[in-house]
Amino acid sequence: MASDAQPVSAKTPVTLREVAASAGVSVATASKALNGQGRMTAETRERIRETAQRLGFRPNSLAQSLLRRRSFTVGLLTNDTYGRFSLPVMSGISDALVDKGVSVFLCNVEDDKRLGQLHVDAMLDKRVDGIIATGKRIDRHLPVDLSNLGVPVIYAFTQPDPGAVAFVSDDAGGARLAVEHFCRLGRRRIAHVTGPASFAVVHARAQAYRDVLTEKGLPVMEPLLGSWSEAWGHEAVKKLFDGKLSKSGDEKPDAVFCGNDQIARGVIDALRERGLGVPDDVGVI
Incomplete structure (x- = not known):
């Protein structure tokens, strides 16, 4: 009709x-x-x-860009659009830039070198004022070369190029603060349950854990390494309380320093199933 x-x-x-x-x-x-x-x-x-x-x-944003020789756009590259930590970082970046009148051009490179290069080329074609690269791991580089692009590049929580500006977490310092906090509370048998050995952060935190206990003259239990999961946290409690992992004998831990929140949840659930109070009987960080 x-x-x-x-x-x-x-x-x-x-x-x-x-x-x-x-x-x-x-x-x-x-x-x-x-x-x-x-x-x-x-x-x-x-x-x-x-x-x-x-x-x-x-x-007219195009006219303003030509006049000021700026696009007022920043490219944000990531291979972790679902990460529990990457998303808040990306949200914070966007909020801060929008307040300054700068738009964010988000591209997910996944772990695909070809896709990453396509996104970088698109950003450069759009004359972005700079690029922020963030990723899943501090010990892994994004699958794309960001050197010599002609625009500023900043890295956040991913492996940077040599000499680049990068924002990373102080994993050793954080671990030291956690263990020292337990020591101030009077805990003397502190265990460490963490993630896989393939992560650099695992080794940095474990070494700081050992260093603090050694400095305090306290027994050092060998860190338990496993997956970043609640199931591993639950299993680790069984190893800690049913085995003999402490160099000082079979005394049970009165504190557990965990590598992430999922492990900590598994540890807490397993402790409560044993009738142990958190934090009264066993402290958990």
Whole structure:
């Protein structure tokens, strides 16, 4: 059935000239007011801004980019769009940049070198002002070469290029703080349950754990390495309380330093199943 309805035409964008005319100022004055530049009274600047908002004026971002030689866009590369830690990092990056008028161009490179290069090329074609690279592991590099791109590159929680700016967690320092906290609470038999040996963070934390106990003259139990899972935390408690893992004999732990939250949940569940209180009987971090 034929329709007599006419297509709805797109609304013509409001121009800077229309804003200026409505506010009763020159185009140059309107431009300066909207860009936070020029000398004028606060009342005039506010009147121009209110007029622009009322009319629905939106600056031409392409023209502004050409004028300022900036795209006001930052590329965010990651191979971990589902990570429990990567997502908050990416959200924080986006929030901070949006507050500065900068848009975020997010690309998931997965673990595909070809896909990663395609995304980097697209970012450079869009003239991004810089690139932030974040990933699953600090001891693994993203599958793409980010050196010599001609734009600033910052790494967060992924292996950086030599000499690059990078934000990483202090795993040894964090482990030291955790074990020292247990020591201040009077705990003397502190165990460590953590993830697989293939992770660099596991070795950094385990060494800090050993160092603190040695410095305090306390018995060192060999760290238990397994998966990053609740099931492993549950199994580790059985090893700790049903075996003889302490070098000082068969005394049971009064504290457990865990490698992540999942392990800690498994440890806590297993302790409570044994009738042990957390943290009264056994402290858990």
